[in-house]
Amino acid sequence: MKTLTRVSAAALMSLSLASAFSVSAEVIPADKIATLREAPLNVEPTPPAMQKVINSDVKEVRNYPMQPPVIPHKIDGYQVNLKVNKCMSCHDRSRTGESQAPMVSVTHYMDRENNFLATLSPRRYFCTQCHVPQLDAKILVPNEFVDMDQLMKADSNKKAH
Known part of the structure; x- marks a missing residue:
């Protein structure tokens, strides 16, 4: 029961x-209803053309502290697997002199207990988990992000008046 x-x-x-x-x-x-969907659910539309990767090699300004840097170049065909990490052929600390690429952060050579390692930490090995290339694409959703500098400036302007 x-x-x-x-x-x-x-x-x-x-x-x-x-x-x-x-x-x-x-x-x-x-x-x-706000949506980015361009066709009904029961219709499979033709996907839009792939956007071009910005390939300028110009360092982008970070939007917030501790933001992983974006990748300023194409990475099409880069092999990153358990045996090979193409990114490190330029960004490894021993290769930056000849490649002129920035070295990966020293944090990438540290283990969980903050001990320094001779090689790249396994937990920092797959670069595109955090770092992404930028696309030359239209903005789909308006961005209202305000960084700390702008907030501080607005706050000091309010106090001055």
Whole structure:
């Protein structure tokens, strides 16, 4: 009997949740829902052309402290797997003199206990987990990010007036 009561209560809760969602979905007109979708769900549209990678080799300004630097060049075809890391052919500390590429941060040569290692830390080996190339693409969603310098300047202007 207890099992039947639990099942009935769960069924009633599911029914009430389903009706609550269906009511709220009906309230908002479809043309008022913000979406990046360009076709109905049941249609498979032709994907847009791939955007070009910015290949300027110009260092980008970071937007916030501790932001991983972005990759300012193409990395198409770069092999990064357990045996090879193409990025390190230029960014390894022993290669930066000839490549003129910036060396990876010393934090990439540290283990979890902050001990320095002779080689790249295994937890920092797969570069594109944190670092990404930039695309020459239109902005899909407006960005309202304000960095710390702008916040501090706005705050000091308020205090001055």
